[in-house]
Structures are given as structure tokens and as C-alpha cells.
Amino acid sequence: MVKEIERAGIPVVHICTVVPISLTVGANRIVPAIAIPHPLGNPAVSKEDEKELRREIVLKAIKALETEVDGQTVFDK
Amino acid sequence: MIKVVHYINQFYGGIGGEEKADVKPEVREGVVGPGMALKAALGKDAEIVATIICGDSYFNENLEEATAEILQMIKKYEPNLFIAGPAFNAGRYGVACGSICKAVKDNLGIPVVSGMYVENPGVDMFRKDLHIASTANAATGMRQAIPAMSKLGLKLAKGEGIGSPAEEGYIPRGVRKNVFREERGSKRAVNMLVAKLKGEAFVTEYAMPDFDRVAPNKPVLDMKNAKIALVTSGGIVPKHNPDRIESSSASKYGKYDIEGVMDLTEETYETAHGGYDPVYANLDADRVLPVDVLREFEKEGVIGKLHRYFYTTVGNGTSVANAKKFASTFAKELVQDGVQAVILTST
Numbered sequence: 001m002v003k004e005i006e007r008a009g010i011p012v013v014h015i016c017t018v019v020p021i022s023l024t025v026g027a028n029r030i031v032p033a034i035a036i037p038h039p040l041g042n043p044a045v046s047k048e049d050e051k052e053l054r055r056e057i058v059l060k061a062i063k064a065l066e067t068e069v070d071g072q073t074v075f076d077k
Numbered sequence: 078m079i080k081v082v083h084y085i086n087q088f089y090g091g092i093g094g095e096e097k098a099d100v101k102p103e104v105r106e107g108v109v110g111p112g113m114a115l116k117a118a119l120g121k122d123a124e125i126v127a128t129i130i131c132g133d134s135y136f137n138e139n140l141e142e143a144t145a146e147i148l149q150m151i152k153k154y155e156p157n158l159f160i161a162g163p164a165f166n167a168g169r170y171g172v173a174c175g176s177i178c179k180a181v182k183d184n185l186g187i188p189v190v191s192g193m194y195v196e197n198p199g200v201d202m203f204r205k206d207l208h209i210a211s212t213a214n215a216a217t218g219m220r221q222a223i224p225a226m227s228k229l230g231l232k233l234a235k236g237e238g239i240g241s242p243a244e245e246g247y248i249p250r251g252v253r254k255n256v257f258r259e260e261r262g263s264k265r266a267v268n269m270l271v272a273k274l275k276g277e278a279f280v281t282e283y284a285m286p287d288f289d290r291v292a293p294n295k296p297v298l299d300m301k302n303a304k305i306a307l308v309t310s311g312g313i314v315p316k317h318n319p320d321r322i323e324s325s326s327a328s329k330y331g332k333y334d335i336e337g338v339m340d341l342t343e344e345t346y347e348t349a350h351g352g353y354d355p356v357y358a359n360l361d362a363d364r365v366l367p368v369d370v371l372r373e374f375e376k377e378g379v380i381g382k383l384h385r386y387f388y389t390t391v392g393n394g395t396s397v398a399n400a401k402k403f404a405s406t407f408a409k410e411l412v413q414d415g416v417q418a419v420i421l422t423s424t
Binding site: 001002003004005006007008009010011012013014015016017018020021022024025026027028029033035036037038039040041043050051054055057058059061062065066067068069070071073 | 095098134137138140168169172198201202289290291292293294295296297298300305308310311353354355356357358360361363364365366367369370371373374379380390392400401403404405408409411412416417418419420421422423424
């Protein structure tokens with residue numbers, strides 16, 4: 001799906017847990033997530049901390065969309 | 078006697094389904110689950126001395142540590158052959174089988190075999206590194222998968238030559254081998270062309286690799302005024318899954334209006350995905366589709382606007398052809414709706 005969206009001319013960021021799969025599939029902007037059943041959450045921490053965690057990941061994704069890339073790039077910083 | 082170690086996931090190991098996908102690797106002496114059939118297929122020349130079982134999510138979330146742990150477990154048994162799976166079209170399981178096979182081959186120097194459906198992501202990741210028997214996409218193909226894997230494994234362990242992928246039933250590894258043919262190349266090429274013109278079947282001697290890569294688009298320059306859309310393969314749907322998107326091998330996608338929705342709650346949204354433990358997403362679907370946070374960013378002026386609709390499907394054994402078709406359809410709508418960037422989440 002990432003490739004078809006990219007092909008249509010829209011920049012897309014893939015937030016996913018298993019980065020090697022995303023690389024194989026062909027996503028260009030990749031942001032690693034937390035865990036398979038809760039990529040953007042963590043039930044082990046408080047609601048507030050979980051929200052903060054989610055904000056950080058989505059913000060990273062937004063930054064990735066604002067960044068020029070010339071090939072597959074994993075935004076793990 | 079060929080000593081074999083077999084790797085399976087928590088499901089085939091009888092530990093449990095998705096709710097147990099986070100179990101750490103463990104080792105059991107002898108055969109477990111599909112190991113029974115494998116033992117029968119291997120016959121008298123080989124013995125499965127141990128079975129390693131690991132949860133699919135645990136493995137994929139901890140690729141390096143899990144590989145190292147499992148490698149240690151395998152080493153102890155000094156096997157002559159390592160067999161993983163079959164994983165059919167289970168993505169995480171396929172990645173696990175491929176990763177461990179490669180690690181075993183590289184570190185212990187013994188032959189390795191797995192079995193997967195050709196669309197399993199583990200195939201593209203590892204086809205060049207190992208022999209992967211080509212299987213059906215679901216466990217109903219177990220009876221064909223096991224003999225194919227066992228035959229390949231025995232041949233490799235005995236140092237016998239392995240024939241072509243078509244003869245031996247494994248997925249092409251991209252290896253080219255020189256062979257003598259009765260007819261010279263020019264004649265064979267013309268024969269193929271004639272067959273093609275007549276509409277007859279023919280087999281190419283060199284299939285063109287499928288390099289389907291799409292170059293990245295330009296970044297968004299004015300995020301504060303950009304319209305961002307959310308897409309997911311994590312199966313988030315309004316409560317009770319109104320369009321009945323299938324829990325695996327999805328044949329459709331959903332498009333849902335989130336105008337005015339500030340937060341996805343237990344009462345309003347859930348996941349239709351059957352390939353991961355749904356507990357966390359059902360309690361709070363923002364954990365997969367971060368609507369709450371994007372609403373905050375909208376308010377704070379980080380982004381211009383969250384697009385009125387999100388698109389969703391279940392990425393669980395869903396064919397590549399279907400996923401491609403879904404996305405090429407809705408991507409046109411996204412373009413028409415003036416969406417400038419997409420955040421796509423996967424579980």
C-alpha cells in the first residue's frame with residue numbers, strides 16, 4: 001500500500017514495528033514503532049506517558065514527511 | 078544419523094494463539110506439533126533431537142536478541158540439519174524462520190531449510206540465502222509442505238546436489254548454473270518465440286527480476302497548512318466492523334469518516350485484524366491509528382488538517398495483488414481530495 005500511495009505522488013511515512021519487512025516491501029520513509037499489537041502505544045505505562053510516547057512517534061513521522069530523502073530511510077533517532 | 082533441530086512458532090508449538098505471541102524462545106527435546114509429520118517424512122536416516130518454540134511477536138520485536146538466544150539453544154545439540162516452519166503465509170513466522178535459518182547457516186555452517194508461501198515477506202528477505210520450499214498459503218497445505226521440506230533437507234544434509242527450483246519445489250534463489258542442452262540458444266529462443274506467437278505455453282530460461290521500487294516523493298514544505306491522511310493495515314474499524322472486513326486475507330478496505338472524532342475509544346472503534354492480539358487495540362484504537370494525537374497536532378498548528386476520512390484494511394495474509402488494488406484505488410481519492418501526505422501504520 002505504501003508503494004501505491006507513493007506512486008500516486010503523495011509522500012508517505014510507514015510507522016511499523018518490523019522494519020525489515022517495511023524495507024522489503026519498499027517503503028521510503030520508515031519510522032519504527034513500539035510493538036506489534038500496539039505500535040503506537042504501551043499498555044504497561046500510564047495513560048499520560050503512553051500519550052506522550054505516541055506524540056513522539058507521530059512527531060517523528062511528521063518530521064520524516066518534511067525531510068528530503070533519496071532512498072529508503074529509517075528515522076530511528 | 079542426521080541430527081535435526083526444528084523451529085516452530087507458539088501456535089504450532091501448542092502454547093497458544095495471538096495472546097501468546099509474545100512468549101520467549103524455549104526448547105523441547107524431540108518432536109512437537111508439525112514435527113511429528115516431519116519425523117515421519119525424514120524417515121530412518123534422520124532424527125529430530127529438539128524443537129525450538131518462540132512467539133512470533135517476541136521474535137519480530139526482538140530480532141537480534143531472539144536470534145542470538147535461539148542460536149545458542151540450537152548449538153547445544155550439534156545438529157547436522159536445521160529445519161524451520163513451514164510458515165505458509167504467516168508474515169512474522171516467515172521472518173522468524175528465515176532469520177534463524179540464515180543465522181544458523183552463517184554461524185554453525187550446517188544446511189538449513191524452511192517452507193513458505195511465495196508472498197510471505199520472509200521469502201523476499203531470505204530467498205537468496207536459503208532453500209525455501211514453496212508451500213500453499215495456509216496450513217491446509219501441510220501435507221505437501223512437509224515432504225518437500227524434508228526431501229530438500231535430507232539432500233542438503235547428505236551433500237547431494239540440488240536440482241532446479243522447478244524440479245525440487247523450492248523458491249528460486251537467483252542462482253544461475255551452466256548446463257549443456259541438446260539445442261543451441263538461438264534455436265531455443267526461436268522455438269519459444271514461435272510457441273508464443275501460436276499462443277502455446279513456454280517456459281523462459283531467464284525470468285526478469287521484478288524490481289518494483291517507487292522513488293520517494295518530495296517532502297512536505299509547509300506542514301502547518303498541510304492536509305494529512307491516516308491509512309492503516311492494522312484493521313481499525315468502527316465498532317462491530319460495519320463492512321465486515323475479513324480478519325485475514327482481506328478482500329476489501331474501509332473508508333471511514335472521522336469528522337469531529339477526537340479520540341478513538343473502546344466504545345466506538347475496534348480492530349478487525351486476526352493476526353495479532355486484539356486486546357490493546359480494542360481498548361484504545363489510537364494505539365494503532367493515532368487520531369487523538371493528530372487532533373492535538375491539528376489544534377497546536379503542527380499540521381494543517383487531518384483528512385476527513387481514514388482508509389483501513391487487514392494486512393493479515395492479504396494478497397499483494399489485493400493490497401495493491403486497494404491502495405491504487407484510494408490513492409486516487411486522496412489526490413483528488415488534496416491530501417499532501419499520508420501516515421500509514423502497520424502492526
